[in-house]
Amino acid sequence: MPAETLTFRTLSGSAIESRPIVLKAVAVALWTSRDMSGRDRRVAEMEALGIPRPRTTPQFYRVSAHRLTTSDCIEVVGPESSGEVEIVLVRDGRGLWVGVGSDHTDRRVERCDVHVSKQMCDKPLAPDLWAFDDVADHWDQLVLRSWIAENGETRLYQEGTAAAILPAVTLIAGYAGRDDLPEGTALFCGTFAAIGGIRSSGRFAFELYDPQRERRIAHAYDVVALPVAP
Structure with a gap:
């Protein structure tokens, strides 16, 4: 099975x-709002x-492991793609980890x-992980x-808490059909x-903040749009 090794x-x-x-x-999970109003907005x-x-x-949609990257730059086809911040659960032989990434998506293709x-797009991850138990x-x-x-400024694009998303255990069970992710997932x-609707940008920054422990995981990447062939 193809695999990607990230440090x-x-x-x-x-x-x-x-x-x-x-x-x-x-795998990427979609439509995961915990309450109906949040789901309806999405x-x-x-x-x-x-x-x-x-x-x-x-x-739940499977994507290639080779799409994962901790790079600070990705290339996409055309101008109609955008990022979205997400908690990312990672399972290895030592346990379950919590990180943060961007499910960067080609919106033109998404309509079809x-x-x-x-x-279609690489999935940037911050290069830091916390133990789930912590x-x-x-x-x-x-x-x-x-x-x-946007317009020469850095604008807040998304903000919310994990309380707005289905619990991790629910998503794991929904995807894996058991109470833990398979190793290497x-x-x-x-x-x-x-905030203000989905739109493209040449740079996307994101973070996961833990207010109880006062720590954060952060990452950012540039988006290079390749020309679309006529």
């Missing part, structure tokens, strides 16, 4: 370690782009085929934020609506 800085308790993790399976946002309402929620659109008891307090570059946990 992360893992933090468990007070122990910090730099170590490679082999990832063999990657559905309306996607329908405004011409993306049809889902028949069931949540949904959601699954294909998820495969945040499990205050999971809903975790804060997600993202920013875009990364699961993007879904997101919430953008």
Whole structure:
């Protein structure tokens, strides 16, 4: 099975370690809002782009492990793609880890085929992970934020807490059909609506903030749009 090896800085308790993790399976979860109002806002946002309402929620889509990257730059085809901040669960032989990434998606393709659109773009990850056990008891307090570059300014694009997203255990069970992810799996946990609507940007920054431990994981990347052939 194809796999991607990425080096992360893992933090468990007070122990910090730099170590490679082999990832063999990657899935992105969609329509994961915990309450109906949040789900309706997300559905309306996607329908405004011409993306049809889902028949069931949540949904899980597999993408290639080779799409994962910790780079600070990605290349996309054309100008119609955008990022979205998501908690990412990573399972290796030592346990379950929590990180943050961007489910960067080709919105033009998404109007035709959601699954294909998820495969079109690299999925940037911050190179840091926390032990799941270190945040499990205050999971809903975790804060997600993202920013875009727009009109020469950095603008807040998304902001919310993990309480707006289905619990990690629910998403794991929904995807894996059991109470833990298989070893070598990364699961993007879904997101919430953008402030001002979904739009493209040449730079996308994001973070996961833990207010109880007063620490954050942050990353940013540039988006290079390749020309579309006539």
